Amino acid sequence: MTAARHDAADAGILAVRDLRILFPSRDGRDTVKAIDGMDFEVKVGETFGVIGESGSGKTTLGRALVSLLRPTYGQILHDGTDPATLGSRAFRQHRRDYQIIFQDPNAALNPRMTIIDSVVEPLEILREGDAASRRRRGIEMLERVGLAAEAADRYPHQLSGGQKQRVNIARVLTLRPKVIVCDEVVAALDVSIRGDVLNLFADLQREFGLTYVFITHDISVVSHISDRIAVTYLGKLMELGPAEDVVERPLHPYTRALLSSEPIPLPSHLRVDRRIILEGEIPSPVSPPSGCRFRTRCPSVQPRCAEDVPAWREVRPGHLVACHFATAEGPPADNQQARSAS
Amino acid sequence: MATISAPEHVRSNALQNAAGLGVAGQPLLDVRNLSLSFATAGGALPVTRNVSFSIAPGERVGLVGESGCGKTVTGLSLLRLLPTHSARIEGDVLFDGTDLLKLSPRRMRAVRGRDIAMIFQEPMSALDPVFTVGDQISEAYRIHFPASKAEGRERAIAALREVGIPAPERRCDEYPHQLSGGMRQRVMIAMALICKPKLLIADEPTTALDVTVQAQITDLLRSLSERTGTALIFITHDLGVVAETCTRMITMYAGEVVEDAPVDDVLTRPRHPYTSGLLRSLPGLSKRRGVLASIPGRVPSPQAMPAGCRFRSRCTHAAPGCEADQRMIEIEPGHAARCWRAPELALAGAVN
Numbered sequence: 001m002t003a004a005r006h007d008a009a010d011a012g013i014l015a016v017r018d019l020r021i022l023f024p025s026r027d028g029r030d031t032v033k034a035i036d037g038m039d040f041e042v043k044v045g046e047t048f049g050v051i052g053e054s055g056s057g058k059t060t061l062g063r064a065l066v067s068l069l070r071p072t073y074g075q076i077l078h079d080g081t082d083p084a085t086l087g088s089r090a091f092r093q094h095r096r097d098y099q100i101i102f103q104d105p106n107a108a109l110n111p112r113m114t115i116i117d118s119v120v121e122p123l124e125i126l127r128e129g130d131a132a133s134r135r136r137r138g139i140e141m142l143e144r145v146g147l148a149a150e151a152a153d154r155y156p157h158q159l160s161g162g163q164k165q166r167v168n169i170a171r172v173l174t175l176r177p178k179v180i181v182c183d184e185v186v187a188a189l190d191v192s193i194r195g196d197v198l199n200l201f202a203d204l205q206r207e208f209g210l211t212y213v214f215i216t217h218d219i220s221v222v223s224h225i226s227d228r229i230a231v232t233y234l235g236k237l238m239e240l241g242p243a244e245d246v247v248e249r250p251l252h253p254y255t256r257a258l259l260s261s262e263p264i265p266l267p268s269h270l271r272v273d274r275r276i277i278l279e280g281e282i283p284s285p286v287s288p289p290s291g292c293r294f295r296t297r298c299p300s301v302q303p304r305c306a307e308d309v310p311a312w313r314e315v316r317p318g319h320l321v322a323c324h325f326a327t328a329e330g331p332p333a334d335n336q337q338a339r340s341a342s
Numbered sequence: 343m344a345t346i347s348a349p350e351h352v353r354s355n356a357l358q359n360a361a362g363l364g365v366a367g368q369p370l371l372d373v374r375n376l377s378l379s380f381a382t383a384g385g386a387l388p389v390t391r392n393v394s395f396s397i398a399p400g401e402r403v404g405l406v407g408e409s410g411c412g413k414t415v416t417g418l419s420l421l422r423l424l425p426t427h428s429a430r431i432e433g434d435v436l437f438d439g440t441d442l443l444k445l446s447p448r449r450m451r452a453v454r455g456r457d458i459a460m461i462f463q464e465p466m467s468a469l470d471p472v473f474t475v476g477d478q479i480s481e482a483y484r485i486h487f488p489a490s491k492a493e494g495r496e497r498a499i500a501a502l503r504e505v506g507i508p509a510p511e512r513r514c515d516e517y518p519h520q521l522s523g524g525m526r527q528r529v530m531i532a533m534a535l536i537c538k539p540k541l542l543i544a545d546e547p548t549t550a551l552d553v554t555v556q557a558q559i560t561d562l563l564r565s566l567s568e569r570t571g572t573a574l575i576f577i578t579h580d581l582g583v584v585a586e587t588c589t590r591m592i593t594m595y596a597g598e599v600v601e602d603a604p605v606d607d608v609l610t611r612p613r614h615p616y617t618s619g620l621l622r623s624l625p626g627l628s629k630r631r632g633v634l635a636s637i638p639g640r641v642p643s644p645q646a647m648p649a650g651c652r653f654r655s656r657c658t659h660a661a662p663g664c665e666a667d668q669r670m671i672e673i674e675p676g677h678a679a680r681c682w683r684a685p686e687l688a689l690a691g692a693v694n
Contacts, residue, residue: 053552160640190408191579195623195634202633217553224625224634261557263582265624265692267606271585277561278554281522 012041013179013211014065014098018074021060030286034060036235037074039312042179047205047212049226049243051219051258055282056232062183062215066100067091079178096126099172103184105164109156115142116152119171126175141170145200162193166200173204181213186221198225219262223247228318231255234293235285237312241319251321253300253331276334292323299334300325368439369396370540370573371420376433378412378419386430387644389415390597393433394670399540402567402574404584404605406620407594410641413577416594417543420575421460422450438540456486459534463546465526469518475502476514479533486537501532505562524555531562538570545577560587581620581692585609593617596641596652599670603677609692613679615657618689651681659687 021035035057042048052058063069064076067083075082078098086094102108109118119138128134139149145166156164165185172180182201186194202225204210216222222229222243229246231239231254239252250256257276264271278297283289289296295305302325310322325332376393379386390412397403405413418424419431422442435442442453454460462468470478479501480494489497495514502510505528518526527547534542544563548556564587567574576588584591584605591608593601593616601614612618622635639656642648648655650665657664663682672678673685681687 053554162640191581191620191623192408192637193640195625195636198625198634199636219553220625258554261554263556263560263580263586265581265585265609265621267585267609267693269606270693275557275561277557279558281524281555282552 012043013079014042014213015077015080016040016065016074017077019061019064019071019076020073021057021064021069022072025286033235033285033288035064036285036288038232038235038237040230040237040240042211042213044178045205045209045211046227047214047225049222049229050213050215050232051217051222051229052232053217053258053282055234055285057235057285058215058217058232059183061232062100062181062213065179065181065213066098067095068100092126096122096175097178098181099175099177099179100181100183101165101168101172101185103187105161105168105188106156108168109164111156114153114155115147115159115167118156119152119167119174122171122175137174138170141173142167144173145170145204146196160193162189162197165189165197169200169204173208176208177210179211179213181215183215184217185214187216187218194221201225219247219259231258234282234288236293237320237322238294239319239321241316241321245316245319249330251315251319251326251331252294252323253298253326253334254294256331257297257299299336300332301335302332369436370399370401370438371397372434372436373420374434374436376416376419376431376435378415378424378432379430381428381430384645388597388647389644390419390594393594393597393599395592395599395602397541397573397575400567400571400573401590402564402576402588404588404591405575405577405594406579406581406584406591408579408620408641410596411594412597413594414545417460417545417575417577420543421454421458423460452486455482455534455539456537457539458541458543459537459539460543460545461527461530461534461547463549465523465530465550466518468530469526471518474515474517475521475529479514479529479536482533483536497536498532501536502529504535504566505529505532506558507532523551524558527551527555527559528562531559531566535566535570535572539572541573541575542567543575543577546579547576548583549578549580556583563587581609581624585692593620596647597644598652598680600653600680601678602670603679607674607677612689612691613673613677613684613687614653614681615659615687615689616653617679618691619656621692622690624692659683 016038019035019038023032023034025032050058050061060069064071070084083091083094116135116138119142120134123134139152142152143149147163147166186197189197205212214222214225226243228241229243230237231252233254238254239246239250246255250259257278260276276299280297283296291307292305292310295301304324310324312320312322314320315326316328374394376390378390379388393416407413420435431443476495476498479498483489483497484494499510499514502513507513507525507528548559551559560583563574576584578584588605591603591605592599593614595616601608601617608617612621619637623637625634637656642652651668654660654664668680668682670678670680671684
């Protein structure tokens with residue numbers, strides 16, 4: 001344990017070491033490689049954004065980070081401790097520090113339980129205080145997330161989507177967690193209230209010193225709230241770096257394409273036509289391409305990409321990339337540009 | 343139909359002169375005072391009120407708004423796809439001069455898929471899992487044109503090629519589950535366009551798709567529309583998609599059209615506070631880690647719709663005068679908003 005603790009000093013509050021998560025396919029004949037080798041650390045108090053398309057493994061990652069899934073290989077360390085080694089009682093106490101909020105605010109609430117019953121249930125499970133004090137804490141938290149105390153005795157169907165997501169936030173906050181994994185938490189909300197919920201997350205982070213892992217497919221959301229951004233593709237990290245660098249000066253051809261495909265609500269004269277339309281779709285995680293997984297859609301693909309798996313390299317300080325040809329200047333030129341230039 | 347509110351009708355004519363006019367001088371689609379209500383146990387529940395707009399041949403119009411604002415039911419009511427026993431539709435839907443609401447069911451069926459086609463958000467539930475995609479596309483053609491099975495198949499293959507599906511001869515014989523989400527949406531587009539309709543209604547066609555695939559599909563829709571001259575109604579909540587695909591944007595709020603304007607105009611200078619609020623709420627446009635703008639409150643429910651301006655309770659510009667019913671005011675040619683303060687307000691758009 002002392003060795004592990006020592007290690008933890010620089011490991012951050014969450015450390016992911018060579019993580020692999022494999023599932024048998026439905027017919028049992030194949031293996032779905034949902035996460036196929038990821039290494040990163042999350043620092044205390046930061047917002048760590050994870051972005052990727054469906055099938056990139058981001059939801060699996062989120063569930064594994066809070067011990068809802070066990071790593072098939074590799075480790076996830078919580079503050080230096082591997083939760084998989086804890087006994088069931090210690091594990092139950094431990095996991096209160098590592099919580100998750102899901103995408104669908106509706107599905108996350110039991111329709112037959114009142115709001116307050118849902119909010120205090122985690123405290124009941126941990127046998128904290130008596131019923132009256134739990135209720136008091138629950139109502140305090142509901143008020144903190146901007147819901148009136150009257151909402152406490154209502155049922156989920158009487159609340160709007162935004163209000164329900166606030167209830168889910170209040171529920172995890174009653175536990176005073178250290179880390180909250182947010183899996184597409186604003187995807188189901190309308191644009192006009194999304195801002196409110198994101199502002200609330202930012203306020204709560206300051207107030208409670210929370211660490212967030214923010215998983216989303218929405219580039220504008222992730223770039224707005226994150227300190228650092230990890231880009232996932234088919235079970236691997238493609239790029240990881242400070243948010244501003246990843247968004248303004250990406251290193252990986254995939255990140256560049258992803259950013260350029262985000263539709264921008266600007267009038268035509270202000271829009272620079274720099275769209276890179278990727279061909280095809282994300283391949284199957286059952287049989288990912290050899291070498292670099294992005295090569296089948298990469299506009300800068302070279303013969304080497306099919307042979308060697310790109311190393312995970314630090315190209316700029318704190319900015320890592322998995323591409324043979326990325327340099328500190330940025331991603332390699334796409335082949336079409338290179339051809340027309342020569 | 344006798345118009346309930348005269349100003350509405352006058353307005354819609356004024357707008358046609360500005361925006362909805364085709365080359366031939368007549369709009370392709372002219373929707374006038376379309377009001378929809380559903381019969382419920384508690385009586386009629388009004389869902390949309392006096393929706394009026396027109397679309398010129400070849401024009402691409404984005405219909406935007408939050409969930410529950412009535413954009414999807416408006417799309418469905420144009421094609422009379424709502425359940426007849428519960429949906430009550432009033433108003434006129436003039437398509438090429440014919441009122442679709444007055445057509446017999448048989449004649450309406452001849453319009454659907456032939457003159458006006460529609461694609462939906464979730465391609466998997468719109469495709470039949472037990473028929474090959476080729477059969478389904480060919481059926482859409484053979485319902486409207488006398489053609490042999492072989493010709494139908496040929497046309498289906500050509501349509502698949504047109505929407506950018508590789509190896510269409512092989513894909514034609516595959517079933518929907520063998521295709522990816524983006525491919526299925528391409529199949530839907532191929533099916534919708536096989537009869538060369540004059541108007542395509544696309545209801546959130548890219549919402550279920552990843553952003554890189556969304557870019558492929560919006561590009562495809564725009565280029566097909568430019569090439570074939572098919573007009574497009576693009577129903578979406580994504581203002582970015584509208585900016586990149588459409589020429590005009592119609593904003594709906596709580597069952598009413600609140601703004602109707604050319605896309606570039608409305609993004610630069612919205613005239614209705616709700617449109618401005620939507621534009622300002624987009625995180626990509628505000629400062630990183632700054633406080634995001636949002637619209638306070640929520641959309642009133644159809645059961646408790648306030649009188650006067652429906653946006654009033656959430657509007658930071660509300661003033662005495664807003665409790666009166668609002669009509670569309672044309673502020674400049676082709677740009678109208680349902681707000682009496684619109685001429686005097688300077689509202690923030692997507693660029694400042």
